[in-house]
Amino acid sequence: MEKVKKTAHILEKIMRTIFTVCGFFAAVLVVVITVFLLISGIPAIKEIGIVDFLFGKVWASTADDPSYGILPFILTSVYGTLGAVLIGVPTGIMCAVFLSETKKGIFGNIVRKTVDLLSGIPSVVYGLVGMIIIVPAVREVFGLPDGANLFSAIIVLAVMILPSVISVSETALRAVPKEYKEASLALGATKTETVFGITIPAARSGIITSVILGVGRAIGEAMAVMMVSGNVPNMPGLFESVRFLTTAVASEMAYSSGLQREALFSVALVLFAFIMLINLILNFAVKKKGK
């Protein structure tokens, strides 16, 4: 008996160590990545000059007289993400309302299962579909010479953020107490008024979380947008061939050397800073409104 207890005790200790190590491992990784990006990203910014780097409009990293301005990438990433949020978030929230309001019938289940599947599709497949269907369609519909542009990328990104927006929003909407809705309906509000006036505001913090996830996915996506955005470092325009922060790193890193490579690390650092900033702002918003 004593022996069994002792063995169990030792096992407990070992497992506790393993859990602690794993817990710290994740935290350490974040620190390591941050430090790595700072160390490898800052020298190039210093050499190029922070103003020239962040606000330079020309990126010509392999030219004889190279120029490393990443303003086109920053604006493209910002516009692309905003556009995707503008299209994807309302659609996603309405879909979540539909899912949370329908009884668990076959129809609702089919939609839910499909949304789950959508989140499992690899981004390269989104890119492929975008390249073969959306790019030619955009060219035809808008009468453009070429359909690979910011607009196509926004559409692909909007679809890609749908699953996270829908599933997190749905959970939040379902968690709203039934009594809120019943009280609203009893006071004579219509169902639509109840959804927009009561349910969605009550689920606000969950919905904002879903937007954070969506923004994170959109700004960090590389593969799919690389295949549909044309990938030329132009200043962004809706129907202009553009390059994102992510695709700038992805398309040049493999071949780069010297200052070009360091500048790409700096681009990654800027991207990282953006994601951190967005997380902070939105987290702050959640906390403030939650009070």
Next chain:
Amino acid sequence: MKKNIKKGLIFMSAAAVLGASLAGCAKDESGSVSTDGSTSMESVIGYLGEAFTEENPDIKFSYNPTGSGTGIQAVLEGRCDIGLSSRDLKEEEAKDLDGTVIAIDGIAIIVNPENEVEDLSIENIADIYTGKITNWSELGGSDTPIVPIGREAASGTRDGFESITGTEDVCVYSQELTSTGDVIQTVASNPNAVGYASLASVKDTVKVLSVEGVMPSEATIQDGTYKIQRNFVIVTKKGTELSSAAQKFFDFATSEAADEYITAAGAVPVKR
């Protein structure tokens, strides 16, 4: 007691790791050839590699399609045996590396099959890619805008194309794609597009144009009448001896026996 158990665990896991790494080392290293580099050489290396493995079934042959720049970098850093480059070595690279031409490749100028244009001069091509000519009607085609498709900055095909047409750093691309396949796919799906791609990889989904009246073919590339061509180079490090397996492959790729495979892959063997 507890401490002992912990120590025992550590020792055991350390032994396991050690054992695994030893097992890894036991493999005969000389029995493999690793190549790394140009994506345009995929077809040529595919044929050569297959033929080589058939003759030497014990030698493991690998090819990592990363791009000429990366391949050259990889040899320099000793990460692969032989680098593959679809451009000649730059002066600074040639200090530490040896380049051996194994084949010549024509860069085909491709358009959508719907396009009526059949022939372009080098000057026309340069004007298209620098944005001086923007409509197909200026070249005898229909009245539609030209969409110039290119490759990413460090591509060997782009380097070859731009240096031959004299358009380095001044090209105005509508799309910069990261692989030969993407260029072909995009040109095949856009009636306004023009692109460039290794002749070896061009399929009949796109139309190949003649340049200065010369269609790219084995004969016209070998005698140099087709102007837009470049060398396929295998790169080795100066002063470093290849492993016997890698040397075997090097000898095979530069021998006459390789010619038929190079031809089968769509490239043109070097005149000996």
